[in-house]
Amino acid sequence: MGLETTIWPVEATAWLAVIGLGVGPVGLAFFVWDVRVKHGDIQILGVASYAAPLLSTFVLVVAGIADMTLALLVASVLITFGAVLAARASRSKAKGMASFLTFAKSLWVSKKGSKRTCCGAASRS
Numbered sequence: 001m002g003l004e005t006t007i008w009p010v011e012a013t014a015w016l017a018v019i020g021l022g023v024g025p026v027g028l029a030f031f032v033w034d035v036r037v038k039h040g041d042i043q044i045l046g047v048a049s050y051a052a053p054l055l056s057t058f059v060l061v062v063a064g065i066a067d068m069t070l071a072l073l074v075a076s077v078l079i080t081f082g083a084v085l086a087a088r089a090s091r092s093k094a095k096g097m098a099s100f101l102t103f104a105k106s107l108w109v110s111k112k113g114s115k116r117t118c119c120g121a122a123s124r125s
Contacts, residue, residue: 033045044087046086047083047086047087048083050079050080050082050083050086051079051083053079054076054079054080057072057075057076058076
């Protein structure tokens with residue numbers, strides 16, 4: 001099989017680091033994500049998730065760990081553009097879906113005693 005060999009931490013400090021990450025920032029991130037998925041606006045959450053790599057890269061640049069390059073700047077602009085595009089698409093999709101449902105309902109509403117069937121064709125009862 002093409003599986004990687006699992007390497008477990010050897011020292012107690014390494015285990016403490018793993019537990020600390022699981023309980024701390026990683027665990028908190030999963031908890032908040034779960035709450036927002038269950039009780040929030042999933043479309044906004046999806047769009048906001050575009051910001052995670054952008055913000056983490058920004059922190060690396062500010063901390064001096066990464067250099068601001070042209071490729072990084074272009075990537076940041078593309079991520080921002082993708083988030084704006086997704087936000088607009090989800091907003092127009094919601095409006096479009098409401099219009100579609102209204103239209104679809106009008107196809108099935110009976111008029112003057114006739115029942116509507118698929119595509120608005122009337123059937124006689």
